[in-house]
Amino acid sequence: MTRLMRDRLIRALSVAVIAAAFTAGPARSGSDIGVPATVTVPAGPFIIGSDPAEREAAYLLDEAAYGHSRTRQWRWYEDERPRTRSHVPAFAITATPITNAQYAVFVAATDHPAPGVDAKTWAGYGLIHPFARTRRHAWSGNRPPAGRADHPVVLVSHDDALAYAGWFSERTGRKWRLPSEEEWEKAARGGDGRRFPWGDEFDPKRLNSHDRGPFDTTPVGRFADGKSPFGLLDAAGQVFEWTRTPSGRDRFIVKGGSWDDKGCGVCRPAARHSRPGNLKHILIGFRLVRVD
Numbered sequence: 697m698t699r700l701m702r703d704r705l706i707r708a709l710s711v712a713v714i715a716a717a718f719t720a721g722p723a724r725s726g727s728d729i730g731v732p733a734t735v736t737v738p739a740g741p742f743i744i745g746s747d748p749a750e751r752e753a754a755y756l757l758d759e760a761a762y763g764h765s766r767t768r769q770w771r772w773y774e775d776e777r778p779r780t781r782s783h784v785p786a787f788a789i790t791a792t793p794i795t796n797a798q799y800a801v802f803v804a805a806t807d808h809p810a811p812g813v814d815a816k817t818w819a820g821y822g823l824i825h826p827f828a829r830t831r832r833h834a835w836s837g838n839r840p841p842a843g844r845a846d847h848p849v850v851l852v853s854h855d856d857a858l859a860y861a862g863w864f865s866e867r868t869g870r871k872w873r874l875p876s877e878e879e880w881e882k883a884a885r886g887g888d889g890r891r892f893p894w895g896d897e898f899d900p901k902r903l904n905s906h907d908r909g910p911f912d913t914t915p916v917g918r919f920a921d922g923k924s925p926f927g928l929l930d931a932a933g934q935v936f937e938w939t940r941t942p943s944g945r946d947r948f949i950v951k952g953g954s955w956d957d958k959g960c961g962v963c964r965p966a967a968r969h970s971r972p973g974n975l976k977h978i979l980i981g982f983r984l985v986r987v988d
Contacts, residue, residue, distance in 0.1 A: 734986060737926050743888060791928060796845050799849040802859075810835040830978050871987040873984065881966065884924050903919055903930075903934070916934070934981075935980060936951065936971075937950060950968075
């Protein structure tokens with residue numbers, strides 16, 4: 697057996713072992729190692745963006761939760777798109793963010809670097825979270841942290857998400873990619889322009905945010921009452937999600953809010969923020985759109 701043949705055999709066995717490990721036991725709400733569960737978003741018009749009344753309501757939510765007005769002072773929501781009608785073709789989108797288990801098969805199959813960040817790089821981001829907090833999300837070699845197989849994968853850059861989409865397209869024989877901001881927003885709020893996936897009133901019981909804890913990621917798909925009209929889960933809170941929509945040089949729009957937000961003005965589908973494409977954050981993951 698040649699060295700090349702041996703390496704390929706070892707890689708194939710690694711993929712099989714990881715897949716078996718993560719698929720053993722109870723079924724996981726559409727997040728197993730196979731093709732992720734998807735929801736279909738039909739073609740047709742929908743409401744995108746926000747108006748002054750929605751943004752004011754978002755600031756008031758934040759102020760009530762945090763006891764200060766920094767999001768208002770920093771004008772967090774002033775770059776949201778004006779509330780208007782838009783249109784995108786029909787598409788399918790994964791019902792939940794991509795999980796650690798799903799990403800682990802990709803890492804084992806391709807030798808792509810596992811999610812992670814070193815202390816120097818993390819310090820260079822200038823984020824408020826201490827480096828120590830990243831350790832619970834850090835992988836050991838090519839293995840996700842224990843007990844987090846069905847949590848959303850984090851510490852992945854925009855390029856990491858693109859690499860996963862390319863590999864998954866080859867693996868399934870179908871085209872997968874990151875959603876555009878417009879696709880993501882329609883999937884998350886439906887066609888009627890509601891402020892949250894479930895309606896116009898914020899309800900902390902319907903999402904993973906800092907309002908009710910646990911100040912950490914949770915298994916995907918646990919907040920069924922927070923689904924959008926199309927059935928999208930974890931679209932508010934849990935983790936921000938990369939989109940394919942650029943916002944300046946080497947920056948991309950992220951959507952959705954995260955587990956460390958409360959209020960939760962930033963968890964509205966209309967909210968939008970720009971992040972550097974090379975950022976590997978404990979608050980950012982991704983989901984995919986299938987192009988039929």
